[in-house]
Amino acid sequence: MESARDRPSVGRTPHPARRAPTNAALWAVAFLLLALALLAGRYPEPGFLDPRILASDELARTLLLTVRLPRVLAAALLGAVLAASGNAFQMVFSNPLVEPGFLGVSQGAAFGAALAMVLGLRHDLAVSGSAFVFALAGLGASAALARRFRFGGWVLRLVLAGIAVSAFFSSALAWVKYAADPLRELPDIAYWTLGGLSGIGWKRLAAVAPVALASLGVLRAAGWRLSILSLEDAASFSLGARPGRERALILTAAVAGVAALTAVSGIVSWAGLIVPHAARLLVGADGRRSMPASIALGAAFLTVCDAVSRTLLPGELPLGVTTAFLGTAAFTALLLGRAVTVVR
């Protein structure tokens, strides 16, 4: 992959088409993994289900269509939204080290969802809505604080503000947990903060998919605009952008998608940080390519993580634990390598 980027361009005709196959290849890999994930599981025994038994085994068919298919699709959608939002966050803040989870968005959403659960609003849309409102509040608070901090450069201030806001919402979440019914609500909240897709079916998927898909649509369409917005304020302004307003719109779309899915999946960290980096390494930084590549890779990454989570052990491993494990490993590898450069 590195070599493809380092290759000197040939004469004066380096061209966009050169990259097109790479994105197509990413999508092909994503679909292949999706198909494999459908077959992966612990029925009839741990490992991959032999597609030939589908004709004879009705239980296998039912399992595939009503349990695994919605779950695999939810995992793919979650991965796509997290990665696309992560990429949007990184470009909007001109900072390759941010993701929704770093800026109070995930913790805000967690608090909002838990609050809704404790208040007895248990419908997915109510939980999503509350998660969305507090996610946006978390983002707004992080950005506002970073602007006012009198310490360090923009990147550092943003990370510090994110830490403060996330910690604030974590403590608020702890209060909610303290007040929660230990038998009915607390287990839900605990499961939710670790992240996971167990128990998701067509109905819950259908409830959150429209918002998630709309968010993905906006982020994909804004791919090239994000390249412009990733420049310094005065530069993007000089190119005819309204940096403040456009960034706010794109972030709102990203947060809406993340909050909708987070309401059913709980907090799934790291995917939003790590996947866009991998995408940029593979296809380049230009939003026209990094955005679709992030979407494909994010879908592939979460599909694999979810398959591992539900297949590896007899009991289910929380999804957030798997993504954090694989994500931190990849993050460390990226920082040890020369793939990420933050110039300050």
Added chain:
Amino acid sequence: MLEYRDVHLRYPEGDRDAVSGFSLSVPEGSVLALLGPNGSGKSTLLLAALGWMRPRSGEVLLAGRPASSWPPGERARKAAYLSQIERISFTYEAREFVLMGRAPHLAPLAEPDARDEERARAALDALGIGDFAGRPVTALSGGELQLVRLARCLVQEAPLVLLDEPTAALDPANALRVAQALAALAREGRTVVFSTHDAALAAYAADSVVLIREGRLLATGSAGETLVPGLLSKTFSVPFGISGAPSPFLQAGAGPTGDRRSPPPTGSSIPGAPGDRGSGPSPR
């Protein structure tokens, strides 16, 4: 093309005006140097011309209308701007970076097409850096990056180009390349306004010079009229003399702009020779 009318500018966090009572009219097709020490208000004047800063009082007219009142896309087709330094966080290839200059010509969510790509390539070629097309901008040297950024201004195809200290961080060879590119812009008939504290660059590239000190216009006129020890000493608060120090702008003087301006006299880094066209801006 650009007109300042008794402009007062102040930064939100500032307790005094960065620019006060500044009036100037920049005629179409001219190349104007804003010459002054650090902190004299040069950059502020450029940001006001871009519409990024609104004057506290007075008016900055871009193509006959207050600069900050233009719709963003239209304004970006009238004026291109190059800041002094630009932090770039992502490894865009040079051609992708230059292509961003096409944004003002496209609808908000539209993507550039093959013709835009062609223009970006032509701009890189025009500056003699076609070979950089596929290189990541984060891997370019300061001089190379400055040329790539200039190429982004070129593809913006705006009649007015505002450049903040375009050669400040460059070595002589790169400074000369940028200065030549600047002169080429002028030959195409664009209006160029650049800030600098380098009198030799002003002499080399500008039709007219505005001397600025502490946010106020000190003097204006042709290079010959303004770049003289007395005025420069007053502008920069240090005594100026004429030395025999060599400068890249001397040897190359006759090159790109030979037909427009007389080269500075040999043996002087600060020419005071008459012969420059006196088509200076009209102070008001």
